[in-house]
Amino acid sequence: MDQLEAMATFVQVVDAGSLSAAARALPSSLTSVSRQITALEQHFGTRLLVRTTRQLALTEEGRILYERARSILGDVREIEEALAGTRGEPSGRLRVSAPSLMGRLLISPLLGNFLCRYPSLSVELLLVDRRVELVEEDVHLALRVGRLPDSQLVTRKLAEVQMIHCASPDYLARCGTPQAPSDLLQHDCLVFSDTPGVALWRFGRDAKTASRVRISGRLWVNSLDALVTAARNGAGIVRVPSWQVDAELAEGRLCRVLREYEPAAAPLHALYEPSRRGSAKIRAFVDFLVEHWRKNRPFDSAECE
Structure with a gap:
């Protein structure tokens, strides 16, 4: 058995979801693919796959081999590509x-x-x-x-x-401009997260000025683009990377707040x-x-x- 080839076949079987799909992808015969999987199981002395009529499932030993085999095969590819890279x-x-x-x-x-x-x-x-x-x-x-x-x-x-905080001119005119991080407790905050709840916004560039504010938030979105759009439309104060809102700041559609309290980049x-x-x-x-x-x-x- 060529162990490296057999491991490559095993990884292909897991990725493809079946022996027949792996055989088509390689390409190889179904008999050859099945024989290599059996040889691997015999070599390691353990069951690697649980085969049913509908799907394949990894055993715990199969999962360990799959993860390590992918890493080993990746290392081999890197060696080949590194050597090729010295020539071209x-x-x-x-x-x-x-x-x-x-x-x-x-x-x-x-x-x-x-x-x-x-x-x-x-x-x-x-x-x-x-x-x-x-x-x-x-x-x-x-x-x-x-x-x-x-x-x-x-x-x-x-x-x-650099993370910064900003809001639209309309929102600041309506709700006021926060002068310190603690003022955010009285404002509508727009939070980037997959899970609504309570977020911690960090402020200060060193240990002496560092602080954290627990933000409950009125809008939670897992898209910074969506949060910036909401902020531009007056929904509240958003915390975003500075480079994302450079155009909005330059054109006055958003205003930067709490600048002196920003965390270190x-x-x-x-x-x-x-x-x-x-x-x-x-x-x-x-x-x-x-x-x-x-x-x-x-x-x-x-x-x-």
Whole structure:
């Protein structure tokens, strides 16, 4: 048994949902696929899949093998691509995750130029507002905003993101302008979250001035775009990245409040597994973002300095 090939077949079976679908995708014969799965189970001495007439389910041992096999196969691809990268241009598939709004507004518009520059590369962009598990989700590179916990991941700082608070002139004329964070308890706040309840908005740039205000909120949305639209229409005070509302501030559709209480800017990092340190495609993508953002400076416009 070629163990690496058998693991690749096993991963394909799990991803496809059936032996026959995996056989079509590989392509291979159903008999060959079934034989490789049986050989793996015999090799490890345990059942990996529970097969019914309608679906396949992983056993606990199968889940462990699936996660590790994906990681091993990814490492093998990285080795192949890193060696190929020493001989020519970056190539292969690059799977990137990024916060949804940032990905849509600041990354997606750049991909056309990136793909033209590197015609042997393909990109999968995953836009999610949650922490992505790189190995388990087969993500090569993640962009993440905020302080990072200690980990073995390789990191590169790309920029800093400043969170600000703003509201429409109509709302401020109607309800007044907050002079301190505690004043927000008397205002209509618009909160970014999947789960309504109580949010904590942090203020202050250092330990001496740091404070937190519990925001009950009148509107909860898991889309910053929707919150900015609501704020522009007079619904209340919103907390957003400065770069998102640069045009609204410049045109007077939104007004910045509590400026002197804003928290310190949060770093934006690119993260990837140490095993991908030599990846030409990751280096190419990160360098491309840095090149573009240094030139166009989307995170530090004059309005938000």
